[in-house]
Amino acid sequence: MAENQREVIAELKDVWKSYGDLMALCGLDLEIRAGEVLSILGPNGAGKTTTVNLLLGLAKPLQGSVRVFGCAADHPKSRARVGAMLQISAVPQTLRVAELVELFSSYYPNPLAAKETLRIAGLQELEKRPFGELSGGQRQRVLFALSICGDPELLYLDEPTTGLDVEARRGLWQQIRTFVERGRSVVLTTHYLEEADALADRIVLLNEGRSIAEGSPTMIKARVTGRRIRCRTRLHTSEIDGIPGVKSVSSEDGLVEILTSRAEPVVRELLMRDSDLSDLEVIGAALDDAFLALTTKQEAA
Amino acid sequence: MNTTAQAVSQPRSLTRIFALEAKYELLKLLRMPAYAIPTVLFPLLFYVLFGLVFGSGRMAGPVNMPTYLLATYGTFGVIGASLFGFGVGVAIERGQGWMLLKRATPMPPLAYFTAKIFMALTFSLIVVLGLFGLGALFGDVAMPTVTWVSLAAVLIAGALPFCAFGLALGYFCGPNSAPAIVNLLYLPLAFLSGLWIPVQALPSLLQRLAPALPPYHFSQLALAQVGASTGPAAWISVLYLALFTALSLGLALVGYRRDEGKTYG
Numbered sequence: 001m002a003e004n005q006r007e008v009i010a011e012l013k014d015v016w017k018s019y020g021d022l023m024a025l026c027g028l029d030l031e032i033r034a035g036e037v038l039s040i041l042g043p044n045g046a047g048k049t050t051t052v053n054l055l056l057g058l059a060k061p062l063q064g065s066v067r068v069f070g071c072a073a074d075h076p077k078s079r080a081r082v083g084a085m086l087q088i089s090a091v092p093q094t095l096r097v098a099e100l101v102e103l104f105s106s107y108y109p110n111p112l113a114a115k116e117t118l119r120i121a122g123l124q125e126l127e128k129r130p131f132g133e134l135s136g137g138q139r140q141r142v143l144f145a146l147s148i149c150g151d152p153e154l155l156y157l158d159e160p161t162t163g164l165d166v167e168a169r170r171g172l173w174q175q176i177r178t179f180v181e182r183g184r185s186v187v188l189t190t191h192y193l194e195e196a197d198a199l200a201d202r203i204v205l206l207n208e209g210r211s212i213a214e215g216s217p218t219m220i221k222a223r224v225t226g227r228r229i230r231c232r233t234r235l236h237t238s239e240i241d242g243i244p245g246v247k248s249v250s251s252e253d254g255l256v257e258i259l260t261s262r263a264e265p266v267v268r269e270l271l272m273r274d275s276d277l278s279d280l281e282v283i284g285a286a287l288d289d290a291f292l293a294l295t296t297k298q299e300a301a
Numbered sequence: 302m303n304t305t306a307q308a309v310s311q312p313r314s315l316t317r318i319f320a321l322e323a324k325y326e327l328l329k330l331l332r333m334p335a336y337a338i339p340t341v342l343f344p345l346l347f348y349v350l351f352g353l354v355f356g357s358g359r360m361a362g363p364v365n366m367p368t369y370l371l372a373t374y375g376t377f378g379v380i381g382a383s384l385f386g387f388g389v390g391v392a393i394e395r396g397q398g399w400m401l402l403k404r405a406t407p408m409p410p411l412a413y414f415t416a417k418i419f420m421a422l423t424f425s426l427i428v429v430l431g432l433f434g435l436g437a438l439f440g441d442v443a444m445p446t447v448t449w450v451s452l453a454a455v456l457i458a459g460a461l462p463f464c465a466f467g468l469a470l471g472y473f474c475g476p477n478s479a480p481a482i483v484n485l486l487y488l489p490l491a492f493l494s495g496l497w498i499p500v501q502a503l504p505s506l507l508q509r510l511a512p513a514l515p516p517y518h519f520s521q522l523a524l525a526q527v528g529a530s531t532g533p534a535a536w537i538s539v540l541y542l543a544l545f546t547a548l549s550l551g552l553a554l555v556g557y558r559r560d561e562g563k564t565y566g
Binding site: 056058059060076079084086087089090093094099103104107108109111130143146 | 321402
C-alpha cells in the first residue's frame, strides 16, 4: 500500500507550543499513519520531546490541534491504545522487572502476556532482578518493556538509545524491530541519523520547532549527505540552483553555500560561468555533520 | 494442561489496578530500609526511652506517663509514616519521571494516590501495634478493650490529614531537598505540639503556641481517647484538621495542575 493511502491515526495541525519565552514548536503539522515507523529526527532542542509530550497529552498546545485515534490526546481511550518510552531517569529501584511489567500490564485493556513482553524486550533472564541493580542498557530495555506491555497500536520512543554504548544501542534496535514486526505504528525521536535510517519508513526532520524536510530515509540521506561547496561568486543563487546536481543553494554576506551529492561537475560548471569565482572550498561532510549543516543553514535562510 | 499465570494476559479490571498499585507501593517501601526502619523504629525507640525508661512510675494528668505518651508517640509515628511515605515519595517519583510515565498510561490517577494512602495507613498500623505491644507489656498500660480500639482508630484516621499535607509538600519540594524539608518541619512541629514530652511540661510560651499547630490537635484527639486531653473540645480539633486537610489538598491540586503543563527534559 502506498504510504499516503494509509489511514492517519494521529496528527498535529498547526501546533504552537512555548515554554516561557522559548518557542518549542512553531506551527508544526505532522501525520502518523497506521503501520509506519516514523522517525522525528533533529538536534537537541528541536522540539522532538515536546512533540511526543503533546501526542501523549502530557502537555497542551498553545494553539493548534492534537488528535490521537480520533480523540483528544489525554483521553483515556487514546491512552489505552498507545505506549510510551520517555526520557526518565528511574523507576522505583526496589521493584523487580516482572513486577513492574505486571503492574503496567494491568493498566491496559488487552495487554501482551508478561512472557511475551519480556521476550520482545530481551529480559527473560532478568525478570527477578530489582530495577536498581540493572545496567543502563538493561534499564532502557525495562522502560521499553513497559512501553509495549499494553500491546499498543501506536508506540512512542523518545530518544530510546541516548546515553547507551554502541552494543546496547544495537541490541535495543533489534528489540524495537521485533515489536515492529507486529505491524504496529511507531514514532521514534532521535538525533542519530543512523538510528532513523536503521528503523524508520519515513523521516521528518525537525529543527527549531519546524519541520524542514520529510521523506523516506533514502531521500533524507540524499539531502543531508554529500558535499558542501562554498565560494564567493557574482552568479545569482537562482542561476546556481539551475546547475544539474545542485540540491540547494543559500547565500549569506556574499558567501554562497551549495549542497550537492558530487562536487566536481558542479565546481567545473561554476568556474565556467564565473571565472572570477574566489574562496572556493569543498567540504565532504560526515552524515551527522551534513545533517547539522542542513539544519543550521535552514536557520540562516 | 499447565498454564502458568504469566503466560496468560489478564484483561483490565479497576479492582486489579488498585490492588496491584497498593501491593507494589507497599512492597517498594518495605524493601527500602532507609524508609521502613526509621519510620517504624524511631517512634518505638523514643517511646521506650521517654515513655518506659524515664516515664515509668510518673503521672501525666489523670493517667500514667506510659499511657499518655502512647497516644502522643502514636501521633508522632503516624505523622512520620504519612509525611515521609507520601511527601518524600511523591517528590522523588516526580523527579525521576516515574509519575510522568504513569500519567502517559491509562492508569486512573486515583489508583496512584489511594495506593499511597493505603501504604501510609499500613505503616501507621504497624507503628501503632508496635507501640501498643510495648505499652501493654512493659509500661503497665491498662485500658478497657474499647479504649485500645478507639485509640487505634483515631491514630490511623489521623494519618489522612498528614497524607494530604505530605502530598502538598511532594508537589512543592525537589526530589533531593524533600527529605530535609520534611524533617525540618516534622521534628520541630512534633516537639512544639507536645508529642515528645507532654504539652503541659513545655515552657508557657510554647504551651500558648501549640494550639496553632496541626499535630497538637491530632494528639489531643488521641489523648481524649485515654481521658488525658488538655485541649479544646473534640469538634474544634476535628474542624481544625478538616480545614488543614482541605488547604493541603488545595495546594496539592495547584501543584498537580502545574505539573500537567510542564515537561521534563
